[in-house]
Amino acid sequence: MTDDITLTIDERPVTVPEGTTILQAAKSVGINIPTICYHEFCTSNGLCRICVVEVEGSRTLVPACVAKVSQDMVVRTRTPRVVNARRTILEMLNASVDLSEDENIQDLMHEYAADEARFPLAEPRQHAILDDNPMYIRDYAKCILCWRCVQVCADDAQYTYAINFSGRGYHTSISTYYDLPLTETTCVFCGQCVGVCPTGALKPKREWLMELGYTPDQIMQMTRTERKSRMRRPQASA
């Protein structure tokens, strides 16, 4: 039996079991803290920092998805400092990544009045679409490095370890070992990664072909060689 902890979130008293995160504690009283990289069924890593809150006595803002509650903690989830941090995070993400398919981030951009042109000199991350297998494509121009795909490929679900971070800083990306095509890695194409990808960076291949303008009939008539082809444009002759 764990001890209960009482704290204050946005001036409201909250009692939760020891070990609860600030995010869960807030949720238990209906206070919504925005998240991006967090996923209820994945290990939280506090990567994106959109969930930061102000904790009295703490020098820095605290990521609510990983920070545990403590007795008499005083948490404020929407101070000007917090809002400013969240807005900046959104503006920086938007400056380098194609967020067009992430409805959650789009809503947050709107909610926090993020300025899409805040960083006009920023260089968007450029990645060619990786189409190296018959099941799903990887469009890392849309990747926000939330790490969910890596987590579910590893100990959160599949124990397959086919993908991980590669590179440093701005050049960080998700990759296979030595950039091998997925077919030649330990990948078993379970698609857990596709299931948790928030931005459309990972997508079933047939869905992607439909987006490119192929009709379902054209897709299903493709020969194996056509399916493997890396240069693909919508065409009536398929």
Add this chain to the structure above:
Amino acid sequence: MIQPDRIVSTTCPYCGVGCNLQMHVRNETIYRVTTPFDAVVNRGTLCVKGRYGYDYVYNKQRVTTPLIRKKLQKPGKRTQAFDLDEWRQVSWDEALDYTTQRLVEIYQRDGSDALAVYCCAKATNEDNYLLQKMFRALFQTNNIDHCTRLCHAGSVVALQMAVGSSAMSNTAAEVIHNDVFILTGANASENHPIIALQMKKAIQKYGAKLIVVDPRRIELVNYATLWLPEKPGTDVPVFSAMAHVILKEKLFNPEFIDTRTENFQDFAASMEKFTPEFAEIVSGVDRNLIVAAARMYASAKNGAIYWALGIPQHVHGTDNALALINLALLTGHIGRLGTGLNPLRGQNNVQGASDSGAMPWHYPGYQRVDDEAAAIKFEKGWNQPSGSLNRQLGLTTTEIVSHIAPDGVRAIHIMGENPMMSEPDLNHTRHQFEQLEFLVGQDLFINESHAFADVFLPAATFAEKDGTFTNTDRRVQRVRQVIPPRGESRADWEIICDLAQRIEARLEVPTARWDYAHPSEILEEMGTLVTEYAGVKYKRIEQVGLQTPVYDDNHPGTPFLFAEKFPRGRGKFHPLEYHACAESIDQEYPFILTTGRVLEHWHGGSLTRHSWLDDLYPEALVEINPVDAEALGVKSGDTVNVRSRRGSIHLRCKVTEKTTPGVVFIPFHFHEAPANILTIEAIDPLAKIPEYKSCAVAVTRASEKDLKNPEAQQARGRY
């Protein structure tokens, strides 16, 4: 970004795990499959087949109009017609009238024994219930079976003998409550991928210990505390030697044995000869490993055993399963949460098809056909004259094939199955099929079996109909129509009802009832005849499935069995003897062949070889251990010839330690190199299951020119 018109929740059509699928549909095209993270069975995870393998629904080779063969087929001269040019597109009326006429003609001329039917573990409970009802009520035949015979028949018979029930005793997700579990004859990572994930989690996060007993170094060996690499077919000595150690070291559970079991003394006496030394000689497993495994399992708080087809698919398959049951009874590792005897069922609905009576010895609910009270019950239930139902046990799957003869089986109706890929000794099966007088195929594709048919009835896929599947842990789950049936295809239950009504009209008999408006009415009818399904109603399983038995409308279902007692009363120990496999190796055929499946494919290949899944694993590969490969002078990718006394195939080899020296493994999905050309039609005397897991073969180098499709190749890095 595509927005779905709708998202439909249904159950995966592949393996027995029974994962929930959320199918996203746009313009009647399924384009994405997801699954909720709170799904009771699979918790947000899927495997490659569940997530991407539905595209066979849209495959261009799928047949969606009824067909009749242009050229009349004669017994002995029957041929295979894969080409649509050899078929005539007809109306449903014509196809069903023709089927009626031919079946009734043969029935009236040669009687009930001339007819046989293969039901289908891929189809719904409702489809199977109706098909067996049609043949039992209208044609008075019990020649009704499905692929359970080729799969867990040995386990079913053994469990019936020892405890009186034949399903998995526990819920798959309970594996996290095991502290020691044995996995034998099962490659869960490839064949029950989601259960394998739960096993890995149990080991990595909950500290469970795994003992793998398997001739193959399956992926889960990476997670195992002990691996006992036995020779194929030596399960009785290995597990009995474990029992021997448990008896000698007094690690058994005397209280459980006293209160819950019988026949202990006879059993204990028969274990005397199974010393670890004897088992080592027979099985090749180090005696110390056997002792260690026995101590680990017996001293567990919660021990459980999981097995799949490596156990039953032997001529002594029933004995193999009994050896496992003996261990559970000896240690009392059954009847509690996190313990148990768990045969992992292969097909999405093999449990349900068996429950629905798609078997030659049982009506729905395992009520024996030779039991007078049961027969009378079904005569009443199906509105049939008293004494009309056949009291004789029918023919099993393999027996149906071997009984095709002028005075034996003349006509077969096949729903979904593909015996021309899945039966052992396919050259013999082919010869037998050629002798048939009439064959009905009811399926999606003209597969190797339906190519022999006279009439083809195009069925709807799982995504185009409503119904229920019963998964491996006895959970009855909803299958929902996602898209309208393609072309003129119809749900199996509708085809059967239409056909049965035509047959009844022609026979001028009272109706057994075929006027259902919805499959829910069929399941309710089955519930009136099968007590375990009495409380399973569609309205109760809209969100979460119910685990049978469900005795009435208020019964909550049964997550684990045998808490108080066994269905037969006491659990019965069975004394065992060691019997060798049907065929042993010799100088001419020096390798043991064992067959099975791979992650990317399903059985005879009707579904997955018509899916993009085939791109991931496009050709048959024989697995050879590096030691043997060096002796043969072959390396991965080389073409080899594998032959047995019954046939020969050519395929590329994969040199891997996944198979042990002296043993080669071939998956049986590939018509270009069907493993079952090689397998032996030797069957277990009790369960009638063929010995797919062991026969003697020779392997020699061959040329790539011998391959039927040498272009099909895909480099893969997965284990």
